[in-house]
Amino acid sequence: MKKSNRTVRKMRSAWTGFTTACLAAALTMSALVSCAPQESRPVVTSDDLTPPSAAQEAIAQDIGGGKNYAYLWEAEQTETVVEEWIKTHEQIVDTLRGLIAQGEDTVKEAGFVSVEAAQTELEYWQAVLEREPEQLRQSLREEAALAPVVSAQEAANIAGVAFETMYGLDLSQKTLRLNCYQSDSNMEYHIAGGGVMRTVWGVELPEEPDGVLFSTNAISCTLDATTGEFIAVDYTLGSEEIAAMQATAVPACFIQRADPDAAGSYGYWDETEASYAGTVEKLKQQAKEQLSGSALVGGAAVTEVRAELEGKIEESGENHISLWVDCDSGKTYQLYRGYYLQPYVNYDFGGYPLRAYRITNDTYLKGE
Numbered sequence: 001m002k003k004s005n006r007t008v009r010k011m012r013s014a015w016t017g018f019t020t021a022c023l024a025a026a027l028t029m030s031a032l033v034s035c036a037p038q039e040s041r042p043v044v045t046s047d048d049l050t051p052p053s054a055a056q057e058a059i060a061q062d063i064g065g066g067k068n069y070a071y072l073w074e075a076e077q078t079e080t081v082v083e084e085w086i087k088t089h090e091q092i093v094d095t096l097r098g099l100i101a102q103g104e105d106t107v108k109e110a111g112f113v114s115v116e117a118a119q120t121e122l123e124y125w126q127a128v129l130e131r132e133p134e135q136l137r138q139s140l141r142e143e144a145a146l147a148p149v150v151s152a153q154e155a156a157n158i159a160g161v162a163f164e165t166m167y168g169l170d171l172s173q174k175t176l177r178l179n180c181y182q183s184d185s186n187m188e189y190h191i192a193g194g195g196v197m198r199t200v201w202g203v204e205l206p207e208e209p210d211g212v213l214f215s216t217n218a219i220s221c222t223l224d225a226t227t228g229e230f231i232a233v234d235y236t237l238g239s240e241e242i243a244a245m246q247a248t249a250v251p252a253c254f255i256q257r258a259d260p261d262a263a264g265s266y267g268y269w270d271e272t273e274a275s276y277a278g279t280v281e282k283l284k285q286q287a288k289e290q291l292s293g294s295a296l297v298g299g300a301a302v303t304e305v306r307a308e309l310e311g312k313i314e315e316s317g318e319n320h321i322s323l324w325v326d327c328d329s330g331k332t333y334q335l336y337r338g339y340y341l342q343p344y345v346n347y348d349f350g351g352y353p354l355r356a357y358r359i360t361n362d363t364y365l366k367g368e
Contacts, residue, residue, distance in 0.1 A: 069160030069171055071203075073152040073178040075144040082137050089129045096122040146180050148199050148225035158228050159203035159221050162295055167219060167235060168352040169205065177204045180225060184367070196367070199225040207236060217241060217355075224364070230296050232360045237341075241355075245347045251279050254343040267343065268319045271309055279345055280307045280321065286353050287323050287335055296359060300327035318342075324362070331363040 074081045099107050100118050107118040150158070156176050163169045179202045200222050207218035217238035222231040237245065250256060253276035256267040270276060284305040292302040304326040311319035320342050323335040335357040349355040 071156035155201040248347040300329035
């Protein structure tokens with residue numbers, strides 16, 4: 001008997017939802033596996049580190065302002081996470097069995113070319129269900145065993161304060177997602193000889209779908225799990241912010257080029273144009289005002305901000321302004337705008353200009 005369109009849509013919707021959930025679970029597990037402890041390098045402990053400065057101690061005492069931010073660290077709930085993972089995948093298997101039992105027309109309506117193809121898919125997920133729960137359980141246990149000096153709640157509070165005060169986010173009804181792992185201190189530079197292994201917190205406020213392409217805003221950061229020091233912060237604009245930003249006038253020193261795939265931001269900075277020097281000076285002053293004394297730079301004072309024009313126009317047709325922030329702590333931080341953000345220096349990002357940048361602790365990442 002031919003199924004009604006409503007029945008077919010319901011089955012297709014169920015199948016799509018289940019497979020999406022499964023893929024998300026698989027990606028989560030993959031990330032957790034990659035976070036397993038590594039034994040090839042010495043691990044930094046609190047005894048190996050220079051005591052924090054007075055400024056850092058003052059910041060640490062003030063973190064959270066007396067409140068705790070809601071967070072989820074799956075390694076604290078290993079069995080619950082594994083049980084939910086199993087339930088999700090059992091539903092996928094049951095759905096596939098139901099489709100196959102209803103015959104060729106039903107499996108084709110659900111997107112399979114044949115019953116045999118659906119059977120192959122079923123066997124794949126059955127194997128996943130049999131094999132991977134124990135791997136997930138072991139990965140979570142290994143993550144919990146890292147026992148970071150900075151607790152999960154402290155990591156959530158350190159990140160939460162910065163997200164609210166420096167990026168203007170309201171976290172009152174939000175839950176921060178945490179994961180803990182070990183990484184080489186020069187994780188982005190890979191200097192010959194390598195550095196030491198450090199335990200690191202990843203803290204994220206993920207985006208939420210809002211019915212359009214880019215969804216809501218999101219933010220993530222990495223923290224040293226021994227000292228609480230910020231390693232990197234990365235903000236992602238939501239769809240409304242992108243629309244408002246792209247409606248802002250571009251300075252005359254940015255030469256735009258027509259490109260249907262670049263949303264109007266494709267082009268380059270012309271450092272010979274009269275307004276270029278003033279534009280760069282504005283960005284430097286803005287960075288100094290925002291970062292000096294902040295938790296993002298460990299409470300240090302900014303002593304100098306340098307601007308560099310990077311990229312070769314003759315090769316890509318683009319270049320970008322990168323800011324290097326030197327502090328009295330001896331550390332240097334990089335502020336980098338993505339190419340699509342480059343020309344919109346006149347947009348104020350709701351009064352939170354750091355939203356325009358990916359910020360990295362350059363000194364830390366070099367293992368210095």
